[in-house]
Amino acid sequence: MKNIIKPCGGCTACCAVFGVREIDKEPWTVCEHLVAKKGCKIYGKRPHMCREFFCLWQSVEHMTEEERPDRLGAIFATTNGPTEFTGAEEIQAYELRPGSMDDSKVMRVAKRLSAESGKLIVAHLHGGKALQFFGPQAKIDAAMEWAALPEIDMAESVRKASKQLQNGTLPKLRAVWTSYNKDKGV
Ligand code: SF4
Ligand code: SF4
Numbered sequence: 001m002k003n004i005i006k007p008c009g010g011c012t013a014c015c016a017v018f019g020v021r022e023i024d025k026e027p028w029t030v031c032e033h034l035v036a037k038k039g040c041k042i043y044g045k046r047p048h049m050c051r052e053f054f055c056l057w058q059s060v061e062h063m064t065e066e067e068r069p070d071r072l073g074a075i076f077a078t079t080n081g082p083t084e085f086t087g088a089e090e091i092q093a094y095e096l097r098p099g100s101m102d103d104s105k106v107m108r109v110a111k112r113l114s115a116e117s118g119k120l121i122v123a124h125l126h127g128g129k130a131l132q133f134f135g136p137q138a139k140i141d142a143a144m145e146w147a148a149l150p151e152i153d154m155a156e157s158v159r160k161a162s163k164q165l166q167n168g169t170l171p172k173l174r175a176v177w178t179s180y181n182k183d184k185g186v
Helices: 047-053 103-119 137-148 152-165
Strands: 074-082 089-095 121-124 130-135
Touching: 074 103, 074 121, 089 103, 103 121, 103 130, 130 137
Parallel strands: 089 121
Antiparallel strands: 074 089, 121 130
16 A cells, blocks of 8 residues: 555646546547536446555655646556556656646656655657657667567557557556657656
């Protein structure tokens, strides 16, 4: 059990990102059970996946109110297990609005979390069509090596990642990415 020190408050960001199989919710769509300014209308009976998801903002003490996912524009969360591309637990980021990963505030948070933990940031761009990687160069290199393996079919990997997001198994995803940007200074 993670050490959750902050309740979600008014944030409902993950209700617009993850797929939830139990209620046929597609990824990157707003949940039909979400009521504006009120939250989840089936909160007491919300699916297992909704109950089990915790983002890093909730457990990292120094993340500020302004860095709450809905205000920041991105959700950060650990992968809850080793990724295939580095063999270690890393951090995932989910872009809430197209382009928000490029926002300087989001990049500052990504840089900080990566520097503190030594982990790779695997950023899912809005809509789930591409990934970006930020963080320690050795980990980026390991991820790029994984992508270059002859048995890795990029199109198939995108399809699988999309399906895993739908199935709620994304934290152990087999993923693909299109680019990473060294100029971000992370
Ligand atoms: S993104 Fe984090 S703070 Fe926001 S609703 Fe989800 S778990 Fe709560
Ligand atoms: S069921 Fe409730 S908690 Fe789960 S995604 Fe929908 S609105 Fe959010």
